[in-house]
Amino acid sequence: MGLVHLARDGDKAAFAKLVEQYQNRIVAVAYGVAGNRQDAEDIAQDTFIKAYKGINSLQEDGVFYRWLVRIAVNTAISHKQSGRSGELIPLESIAEPVDQGETPEAYLERRGEEERIQEMLAPLPSDSRAVLVLREIEGLGYEEIAKVLEIPIGTVRSRIHYARDRLRRAISLKNEVK
Amino acid sequence: MQCPDCVKLLYAYMDDELGREERLLVASHLKTCEACQKEWHEIQQALAAYRGEFAAISASPGFTGRVMASLPEESQSALAFLPVTAIGLLLAGSAVIYAVFSPLIYPILRLLYRLLMSLAPLPAMILPAFPLLLYGGMAVLAVAFLILTWTTRKVVLS
Numbered sequence: 001m002g003l004v005h006l007a008r009d010g011d012k013a014a015f016a017k018l019v020e021q022y023q024n025r026i027v028a029v030a031y032g033v034a035g036n037r038q039d040a041e042d043i044a045q046d047t048f049i050k051a052y053k054g055i056n057s058l059q060e061d062g063v064f065y066r067w068l069v070r071i072a073v074n075t076a077i078s079h080k081q082s083g084r085s086g087e088l089i090p091l092e093s094i095a096e097p098v099d100q101g102e103t104p105e106a107y108l109e110r111r112g113e114e115e116r117i118q119e120m121l122a123p124l125p126s127d128s129r130a131v132l133v134l135r136e137i138e139g140l141g142y143e144e145i146a147k148v149l150e151i152p153i154g155t156v157r158s159r160i161h162y163a164r165d166r167l168r169r170a171i172s173l174k175n176e177v178k
Numbered sequence: 179m180q181c182p183d184c185v186k187l188l189y190a191y192m193d194d195e196l197g198r199e200e201r202l203l204v205a206s207h208l209k210t211c212e213a214c215q216k217e218w219h220e221i222q223q224a225l226a227a228y229r230g231e232f233a234a235i236s237a238s239p240g241f242t243g244r245v246m247a248s249l250p251e252e253s254q255s256a257l258a259f260l261p262v263t264a265i266g267l268l269l270a271g272s273a274v275i276y277a278v279f280s281p282l283i284y285p286i287l288r289l290l291y292r293l294l295m296s297l298a299p300l301p302a303m304i305l306p307a308f309p310l311l312l313y314g315g316m317a318v319l320a321v322a323f324l325i326l327t328w329t330t331r332k333v334v335l336s
């Protein structure tokens with residue numbers, strides 16, 4: 001029997017395995033919308049808690065991942081809208097604990113990466129960030145994105161177009177400044 | 179194909195979301211047009227930069243443990259027991275209804291039995307040898323009778 005099926009029957013160990021299996025992808029999707037690590041982790045955690053509570057409503061085991069990503073994207077978008085996002089706080093002012101076992105160099109590298117992602121995503125609205133991360137990081141096709149976000153395929157196409165245009169402008173602007 | 183048309187289709191082309199005809203047109207234009215090739219490379223570079231930033235993103239150590247620790251307690255097993263609870267409630271409800279209405283149902287049963295006796299004496303004599311069948315059938319008849327009375331009353335009153 002599949003993990004999703006077991007988890008639906010209340011098997012916590014099976015659910016833990018699902019978390020293990022999908023955590024990185026869900027954190028990445030959340031990161032793509034939220035734009036920073038702390039929010040991404042919170043969103044991903046919320047996503048799995050919601051999934052645990054709602055797994056009984058899932059009709060088919062095969063759609064688990066698509067369903068999970070939809071929860072993640074919606075949670076990330078409402079997280080941003082609710083203003084809980086730490087995005088507007090300057091990075092320097094966030095007292096962020098160094099991850100266990102992380103060297104200071106790795107820590108600085110991570111901070112640099114975070115700043116670059118924030119700069120890159122700054123001009124993009126949440127719905128554009130969502131299509132971009134699903135397309136570029138998750139590698140989903142237009143039709144799949146349309147299903148995940150429950151929007152028409154034409155909207156997917158135009159949002160991808162818009163998101164990439166804005167992303168390119170943000171990246172070329174940054175390169176000019178340097 | 180002209181450059182503006184080609185540029186418009188580049189994103190869908192790289193996503194392999196074009197029909198066969200458009201795909202071939204874009205491909206052949208790209209082969210010969212330097213301006214569009216430059217555009218193509220710019221797009222690829224920007225997207226590679228984007229993907230590159232995400233390459234190292236992963237959940238922090240202990241993520242699964244934190245999720246599992248913050249799950250609500252036993253919400254799953256409460257749901258799993260739902261059918262059992264429902265059946266239990268149903269049985270208890272029936273018992274209460276029976277206790278309340280049996281003085282009403284019993285005379286109806288007797289009346290129906292007499293009716294059956296006079297209408298079909300032979301089955302009515304054989305039936306008592308099978309009590310389960312008898313009482314089951316009687317109960318069904320009684321309930322049907324009650325429902326009929328109830329609906330008639332409603333129709334008459336309305």
Ligand SMILES: [Zn+2]
Pocket residue numbers: 180181182184207211212213214215
């Ligand atoms: Zn051209």
